[in-house]
Amino acid sequence: MRRLFAFFLLLVLAFAIFQPARAQSAVEVTDWSVDYDFGGYVNFKARLVSPSPVTDTVILFRAQGETNTRSERITISPEGNVDFTYTFAQGPIRPFARVNFWFYVTLQNGEQVNTPENSFVYADNRFPWQTLEDGNLRVHWYAGDVDFGHAALDTARTGLQRTGEKLSVSLNRPLDMYIYSTAADLQTALDIGGQTAMGGHASPDLGVALVSIAPGDNQGTEMDREIPHELAHILTYELTGERYSRLPVWLREGIASMAELSPNPDHARAISLAVEKRALIPISELCGSFPPDMARIFLAYAESVSFTRFISNKYGTTGLVSLIQAYADGLDCEQGAAKVFARPLSQVESDWRASELGENKGAAALQNLFPYIAVLGIILVVPLALAFTSPKRLKDEF
Incomplete structure (x- = not known):
């Protein structure tokens, strides 16, 4: 009798434990895509596949480094298609941050489900960026030829090596350096996040550095100053993590x-x-x-x-x-x-x-x-x- 009771209790516990997991996987997100105009809007498209009709849907998203999660109630088509546009009049999104988004769905059978998360990087898409890579280091620029890009990559590599030796630290995650050709272009990018810069800016937690360097006779001197300066902020962050601001x-x-x-x-x-x-x-x-x-x-x-x-x-x-x-x-x-x-x-x-x-x-x-x-x-x-x-x-x- 005791064995029978223990067996019945195990069945009840197993049902309680695994039932929510089945509910969480009841809705699939397929064919999703994100399109955006930097500083203007973000458009989310997706198809929600559910075994039960959907009665209510909320999209949620949060940018890396932000503590607040944004939520918007949206409508979906009878086929489960989502087409939602978020405008920056509703609040800016942190530039160059990875943005996670998911859906909170209420089904006709009463179940409420958080779908798995997807993500995209909210980078500045106003310019035709060219990119060179070396391990974890990526350099992006839009003005100047490939020699300009190689010079910037060489400077970044040297700067990382020297500062890494000085601080006894190495780069163990991806790092992106964006080179704008004018201070105005750089400042416009930062304005979106309510920030200012004096020639450059680093977001150490994102592993992103921005500088303003125009191709020309002075590009070497400007690269030698601006690029290692911003990368040093990121390497210092490698030592401290979130305590960097202290x-x-x-x-x-x-x-x-x-x-x-x-x-x-x-x-x-x-x-x-x-x-x-x-x-x-x-x-x-x-x-x-x-x-x-x-x-x-x-x-x-x-x-x-x-x-x-x-x-x-x-x-x-x-x-x-x-x-x-x-x-x-x-x-x-x-x-x-x-x-x-x-x-x-x-x-x-x-x-x-x-x-x-x-x-x-x-x-x-x-x-x-x-x-x-x-x-x-x-x-x-x-x-x-x-x-x-x-x-x-x-x-x-x-």
């Missing part, structure tokens, strides 16, 4: 600028001028963001690469990678440096100013402490001033 901006941009094969000579001049005018930006102010005005942005980049190179030269690859990991683990600007170098960021900055910029170490430290000295001065001076200016007490007369 890294201070000065470190992210410092590593990327240090990767450039032709360093910008104006960086040294900008720093030299700032030292003369005592207008250097404290590194602590470059942790969360760069200044909004263009002149200060350029100085921020110049300081970031100089400071990062100083750290790399003094502490080596081990020190640089350890600093990256400390920040990725969530330590703030001061704490990350203190953990790795046993010195807070302000002291490491003083070392950099004294060693690389020729500043007096004491003067640099005094400049870092100036805000605190000013506050202390106010605390001490104000009571004294009030004491001297208050009316004197009248002496008692006898």
